[in-house]
Amino acid sequence: MSLRVTFLGTGGAVPTTERAPSALFVNREGDHLLFDCGEGTQRGMMRFGTGFGVDRIFVSHLHGDHVLGIPGLVQTLGFTDRTEPLTIHCPPGTSEDLDALVHAAGHQPRFPVRIEEVAPGAVAYEADAYTVSAFETAHRTRSQGYVLAEDDRKGRFDRPRAEELGVPVGPAFGRLHAGETVELEDGTVVEPEQVVGPPRPGRTLVYTADTRPVDETVAVAEGADLLVHDATFADDMAGRARETAHSTGREAGTIARRADVARLALVHISSRYAGDASAIRQDAQEAFDGACLLPDDGTEIRVPFPDATA
Template sequence: MTLRVTFLGTSGAVPTVERAPSAIHVNCEGEELLFDCGEGTQRQMMRYGTGFGLSHVFLTHLHGDHILGLPGLVQSLDFNDREEALAIHGPPGSKRTIRQLVHAGGHDPNFPIRIDEVRPGNVALAREEYQVRTFETDHRTTSMGFVLAEADRKGRFDREKAEEELNIPPGPAYGKLHGGEPVELDDGTVVRPEEVVGPPRPGRTVVYTGDTRPVEATVEAAADADLLVHDATFAGDDADRARQTAHSTAVEAAEIARRAGAKRLALTHISSRYAARAGLLESEAKEVFAESGFDGQVFVPDDGDEVEVPFPDADG
């Protein structure tokens, strides 16, 4: 049951030799999703082997370091004879700009592209297995973050109890019970699903803020999240600059993660001023966790890093 996050671009507005502009690839049960598409995203996808089977692109806002990779990506998909439709989701008021990017240079893609404006607090993508929802963020333009939340899974089936205590023979009855249907045994006994099936087990949650100041909406969106990817453009000594540019510091990101109870925090959108010392941001965030006794994990991903997100109950 795959839920894999690949960090394609982790820099701030200015790329560095090591870090490209913002882009995150997510493989969710084999469906490929892209969150933001900074300059050079298609090359990062080649470099790190994510593949190009994207079905949906989600844009947090329209600043260049989050969208300028879109024209090249669309044209390359077209040159490779793509036929499948691609959906691009952006914040309110973004459709015109996204359309211009899709058709940059007069290019007219030969595959269907749907552009969808989504307001914060709505569902951008609904699947039986998961949803991608939006939440409000605070940047210098219309912006929003995204929550990928899996549906609850069925509870565990207690095979030992079914066989040894209730004398239910292995076979179709097990499937019916696990599917929520009662079954009647040969002796007339009716066994209800709750007798052999445990409570529903939570799915996994990944939250991506894009560029933002620390906001209460993120705390709510990231409650008990398995992975929170949060803007951490600056270190603590640049807190004033963070406020001026509507970004967050690593300390602020850590406070949000702590309050939300997020299990892992990925610090991203790293300013080029920390090109050689991104470890400072990680250290500051870890100090917040340590001082509060919070046992969450924190890291600064490099471009190309992959994170496999496990189920909350670990053993799946």
């Protein structure tokens, strides 16, 4: 099952010619999820080939660089003759303002737009094999991040062992893998645990949006496969990061190390680094020895399963 992440907007509050404001597109086996929707998101969708088939938008907070792309995207979706509903998840107490944004300039969407508030610690969306939950972050307004966590997968089926036990090739294999007991023709009973390994973990993706480094992120991101963290400034601007309730690359790296994540992606890069943001990644790598990414707009990465082999 594929889990692809496309960074549509990796910049801070002020866009640059290279970085648009915040937007993260996630394609989880055909489910299209958008985390924040800054100005220009729909152009990024066209430019980087994700398409407009968004099922749900998860809003972290109501600062303009995270939501001003919503009115334009909703209108464009209407022009494509969309009929299926669009659900927008948002922090508590923000739904009225979001509704006003959707209806900006008197626009009436041509399809249902549902706005659902979700409190930190609660599940925003529960799908067949994964959930998206909210967690509290620390910014200058009511804000939250989101965790996409897949369910555990079935353990590996040990075919040689099954054949050794006399299980005939065919439907009995599937029944055992599904957790059913199988009785052979000679009366021998084979239990699933004899031929099926322990459950294998699914993948976890954590998106913080704008935040100071907080313990809540460490808790929800423990062992995550990908942490997408605010890294607005390099370490020499740590005072400015505190004043504006953002994080530095080093602070993001420290969170990643404490949470023992597999990969860290640094986003919300301030426009002051329009020419060269490498100092942010260097600071992060000094604090975190795992894979550290400084994605550009349009960067796409695939998130492998924790037990995937090279």
